[in-house]
Amino acid sequence: EDVVNKIAAGEIIVAPVHALKELIENAVDAGATALEILVKEGGLKLLQITDNGHGIDVRLEHHKEDLPILCERFTTSKLKEFEDLNSIGTYGFRGEALASISHIAHLSVTTRTKESSCAWRAHYADGKLASPKPSQSAEPKPIAGRQGTQITVEDLFYNVPSRRKAFRSASEEYAKILDMVGRYAIHCSGVAFSCKKHGDSSTSISVSATAGSLERIKQIHGRAVANELVSFKAENDRWGFKCDALISSANYSSKRTTILLFINHRSVESQVIKKAVEQTYATFLPKGGRPFIYLSLEIEPQRVDVNVHPTKREVHFLNEDEIVSIICDEIRTSLGKVDT
Ligand code: ADP
Numbered sequence: 001e002d003v004v005n006k007i008a009a010g011e012i013i014v015a016p017v018h019a020l021k022e023l024i025e026n027a028v029d030a031g032a033t034a035l036e037i038l039v040k041e042g043g044l045k046l047l048q049i050t051d052n053g054h055g056i057d058v059r060l061e062h063h064k065e066d067l068p069i070l071c072e073r074f075t076t077s078k079l080k081e082f083e084d085l086n087s088i089g090t091y092g093f094r095g096e097a098l099a100s101i102s103h104i105a106h107l108s109v110t111t112r113t114k115e116s117s118c119a120w121r122a123h124y125a126d127g128k129l130a131s132p133k134p135s136q137s138a139e140p141k142p143i144a145g146r147q148g149t150q151i152t153v154e155d156l157f158y159n160v161p162s163r164r165k166a167f168r169s170a171s172e173e174y175a176k177i178l179d180m181v182g183r184y185a186i187h188c189s190g191v192a193f194s195c196k197k198h199g200d201s202s203t204s205i206s207v208s209a210t211a212g213s214l215e216r217i218k219q220i221h222g223r224a225v226a227n228e229l230v231s232f233k234a235e236n237d238r239w240g241f242k243c244d245a246l247i248s249s250a251n252y253s254s255k256r257t258t259i260l261l262f263i264n265h266r267s268v269e270s271q272v273i274k275k276a277v278e279q280t281y282a283t284f285l286p287k288g289g290r291p292f293i294y295l296s297l298e299i300e301p302q303r304v305d306v307n308v309h310p311t312k313r314e315v316h317f318l319n320e321d322e323i324v325s326i327i328c329d330e331i332r333t334s335l336g337k338v339d340t
C-alpha cells in the first residue's frame with residue numbers, strides 16, 4: 001500500500017508549490033490572520049508555514065482533528081458527512097493534503113489551541129505518527145508555543161528520486177511559490193503574509209493585515225499596474241453568483257496576461273475565462289496589450305466541477321458561457337467609463 005500511497009501523493013503534489021498551496025488554504029481555513037512562510041531550495045529542502053489560527057485539538061480522542069490521525073487519508077474537520085464530498089466544489093479533494101505530503105516528505109506539526117496549556121509537536125511518515133529519531137517514541141510531545149499551527153515539510157520527494165530529478169532549478173520553484181503566495185496575499189484581505197528564503201534577511205513578500213487590496217497589489221505587482229485598476233462587481237441569484245474584480249484600464253498594457261482567479265476563495269485557473277477576458281480587453285486596446293485582472297467569483301459549490309485533477313487547477317462550472325459573458329459585459333462597462 002505504501003507504494004500506491006506514494007504514487008498517489010506524487011500525483012497530487014507535483015511541485016513544492018502544490019504542497020504550499022494546500023498549507024496556505026489550511027491556515028486560512030483555520031482563521032489565521034498572519035501567515036509566515038519560510039522556504040529553502042525552492043521548497044524541496046524546506047517549506048515551513050506558521051499561522052496564528054485556531055490550532056488543532058490534540059487530546060480529544062473522538063475528535064477528527066486529533067493529532068494521531070491527522071495524516072490518515074480523509075481526515076478532515078471540514079466535512080460533516082462523507083457524502084458532502086460531492087458538493088465540495090473547488091476544494092477539489094478533502095482531507096488528503098497532509099496525508100499526501102506525509103507520504104513524500106518528512107512532515108512535522110506543532111500546534112496549540114486557545115484552550116490548551118501548551119503546544120504539541122508530532123512527526124509523520126507515510127500517513128502515521130513517526131518518531132523523529134529512532135530512540136524516541138512517536139507520541140506527540142508537549143512543548144512551549146503560541147496559539148496556532150506550524151507545519152514543516154522537509155526533503156520533499158526524498159523517496160521519489162524520479163520526481164526529485166525533474167527539478168532543474170530551485171529559483172524556478174521559488175518563483176512559483178512567490179506567485180502563489182502573492183495570489184493569496186492579494187485575495188485574503190485582513191491577513192498578513194510574509195514569505196522569505198531561509199537565510200535571507202529580507203522578505204520576498206511582506207504585507208500587513210491592514211493593507212487594502214490596492215496596497216497589496218502595489219506591493220506585489222508594482223505601482224504602475226496598481227495605479228491603473230478599475231473595480232467592478234456583479235451578482236446573480238440564480239447560481240449564487242457573485243463577482244468582485246479589479247482590472248487594469250486600457251492605459252495599462254502588458255505583453256503578458258496576469259489573471260488572479262479565485263473561485264470560492266480557492267486559486268484556480270480557467271482557460272475559458274482567460275481567453276474571454278483577453279478578447280474583451282483587446283477591443284479597448286488597438287495594439288493588443290494584455291490585461292492584469294484580479295477576479296474573485298463565488299458560485300454555488302455543487303455547480304463547480306469537482307472532478308478536476310488537483311494538479312491541473314483548470315476549473316469548469318455550470319452555465320460557464322452565461323457567467324463568462326456577465327463578466328465580460330462588466331469589463332466593457334467599466335473600461336468604457338475610463339478616459340484614455
Ligand atoms: P482538509 O483541509 O481537506 O480538511 P488537510 O489534509 O489539508 O485536509 O487537513 C486535514 C485537517 O487538519 C484539516 O481538516 C484541519 O482540521 C487540520 N489542519 C490542517 N492544517 C491546519 C492548520 N494550519 N490549522 C488548523 N488545523 C489544520
Ligand code: MG
Pocket residue numbers: 022025026095097
Ligand atoms: Mg486542506
